[in-house]
Amino acid sequence: MDSNWREKRLYPILGVFTIFCFLYLNFKDDLSFTFPVITWNLPHMSFVGVNHTRFVTHLQEEVYVNGWNSYWLMEESVRGPSSRSRVSKMLKKGSQMGLTVCRTWAFSDGPGSADLQIRPGVFNERVFKALDYVLVEARRHRIRLILSLVNNLNAYGGKAQYVSWAEEAGINVSSSTDSFFSDPTIKGYYKSYVKAIVTRKNSYTGILYSEEPSIFAWELMNEPRCESISSAPVLQDWITEMAAFVKSLDQKHLVTVGLEGFYGSKLAMNYGTNPGDWAASLGSDFITNSAIKDIDFASVHAYPHSWIPEADLEAKVKYLSNWADAHISDSENVLKKPVLFTEVGAPLTINTEGLYDRDILLKIVYDKIYESAKEREAGSGVLIWQLLVEGVEEYSDEFSFVAWKYPSTYKLILEQSSRLQNMSSQGQMS
Ligand SMILES: *[C@@H]1O[C@H](CO)[C@@H](O)[C@H](O)[C@H]1NC(C)=O
Ligand SMILES: *[C@@H]1O[C@H](CO)[C@@H](O)[C@H](O)[C@H]1NC(C)=O
Numbered sequence: 477m478d479s480n481w482r483e484k485r486l487y488p489i490l491g492v493f494t495i496f497c498f499l500y501l502n503f504k505d506d507l508s509f510t511f512p513v514i515t516w517n518l519p520h521m522s523f524v525g526v527n528h529t530r531f532v533t534h535l536q537e538e539v540y541v542n543g544w545n546s547y548w549l550m551e552e553s554v555r556g557p558s559s560r561s562r563v564s565k566m567l568k569k570g571s572q573m574g575l576t577v578c579r580t581w582a583f584s585d586g587p588g589s590a591d592l593q594i595r596p597g598v599f600n601e602r603v604f605k606a607l608d609y610v611l612v613e614a615r616r617h618r619i620r621l622i623l624s625l626v627n628n629l630n631a632y633g634g635k636a637q638y639v640s641w642a643e644e645a646g647i648n649v650s651s652s653t654d655s656f657f658s659d660p661t662i663k664g665y666y667k668s669y670v671k672a673i674v675t676r677k678n679s680y681t682g683i684l685y686s687e688e689p690s691i692f693a694w695e696l697m698n699e700p701r702c703e704s705i706s707s708a709p710v711l712q713d714w715i716t717e718m719a720a721f722v723k724s725l726d727q728k729h730l731v732t733v734g735l736e737g738f739y740g741s742k743l744a745m746n747y748g749t750n751p752g753d754w755a756a757s758l759g760s761d762f763i764t765n766s767a768i769k770d771i772d773f774a775s776v777h778a779y780p781h782s783w784i785p786e787a788d789l790e791a792k793v794k795y796l797s798n799w800a801d802a803h804i805s806d807s808e809n810v811l812k813k814p815v816l817f818t819e820v821g822a823p824l825t826i827n828t829e830g831l832y833d834r835d836i837l838l839k840i841v842y843d844k845i846y847e848s849a850k851e852r853e854a855g856s857g858v859l860i861w862q863l864l865v866e867g868v869e870e871y872s873d874e875f876s877f878v879a880w881k882y883p884s885t886y887k888l889i890l891e892q893s894s895r896l897q898n899m900s901s902q903g904q905m906s
């Protein structure tokens with residue numbers, strides 16, 4: 477690897493300069509002007525690829541993921557030095573817990589002062605630098621990021637903002653937000669946005685995002701859903717087109733959809749593991765959407781408390797267990813791609829035996845992944861929804877927590893990290 481060679485040759489020569497850069501990154505308060513942080517300062521990481529149903533490094537070493545979500549990293553980074561230290565702390569703590577992948581928002585669409593994309597194709601450079609900072613800090617802590625590119629939901633603008641932009645521009649779009657997936661103008665907006673992100677040159681490191689190994693994957697959308705089931709073919713075409721578009725700009729990174737994993741077809745073998753009939757009416761389908769050629773791995777979410785709220789804990793456990801089995805099995809046998817459970821969330825409820833529901837449910841999916849990994853099958857990891865550090869409670873929801881404040885959960889996370897690291901080949905993070 478040429479970058480490897482360069483690092484080895486230049487490390488000794490530039491030692492002093494490296495230390496300077498390190499200090500700069502740690503203690504510089506005002507990052508408003510651009511100073512090129514020399515890339516030799518950053519740890520070497522390899523890109524993650526896919527071999528059959530497994531994630532692998534370029535040396536074909538298997539990678540199993542214990543990871544987490546902190547959607548708020550860019551937004552928090554915008555605010556200033558003390559906020560940035562919270563972002564750094566989250567990544568550092570994640571690394572100390574043995575977590576290797578963090579999923580976060582690389583979008584914020586709207587006219588607000590902390591929004592990344594103010595108008596279609598127009599960016600707030602200050603916010604972009606905040607995202608640059610997140611990437612640098614991830615790299616420093618050897619964390620890989622899954623960067624999600626737009627929201628299905630209205631938070632941070634989402635597809636509804638894109639539709640409004642088109643309306644404001646006088647485009648005759650239908651009032652349904654499904655036009656996000658079909659209207660040529662809106663698809664053009666999304667593509668120009670994606671292009672700006674993927675081809676971005678990090679203002680601190682000078683590294684193109686497309687060349688940055690601390691990015692694990694691009695996620696096309698957080699939880700795509702349609703308003704009308706008749707839009708299902710439109711969503712399928714959108715995923716096909718957009719995945720190919722990302723690949724045309726970046727051949728080094730993996731691409732995933734961002735699905736919740738619902739089965740859209742009653743003919744699917746595992747249709748019965750859906751949380752309800754409603755799940756089949758959202759226009760998405762785990763099998764057909766994930767089967768698209770340029771989609772490298774499948775993604776699934778799991779929220780038994782939201783999806784089957786009336787069920788008791790025992791029923792939730794059973795549901796989650798079947799849900800995990802179904803997706804691992806379909807990924808192994810039908811899709812022949814790895815699968816990541818990119819959001820698994822449960823509330824802090826304590827049951828009669830003094831145990832957290834969250835621990836019980838999380839352990840179900842952790843165990844499924846471990847068992848699958850032992851067989852070298854498609855179940856490749858879990859990302860908890862979601863972790864916070866002290867001082868960022870405003871990003872909280874009923875499934876968010878500061879991990880080290882809950883010793884039982886903390887222990888569970890550490891155990892999963894340790895047994896997956898054991899499964900992964902030595903060079904997982906090299
Ligand atoms: C994929 O993994 C298999 C089994 O470990 C290995 O034999 C094969 O060479 C790998 N494929 C590539 C393209 O490296
Ligand atoms: C907008 O599109 C609809 C459906 O395609 C069409 O019926 C309508 O006439 C269009 N409106 C204008 C102002 O072009």
Ligand SMILES: *[C@@H]1O[C@H](CO)[C@@H](O)[C@H](O)[C@H]1NC(C)=O
Pocket residue numbers: 894895898
């Ligand atoms: C790691 O693997 C070794 C041998 O394969 C095993 O003895 C040990 O118990 C494992 N540790 C964990 C934490 O799973």
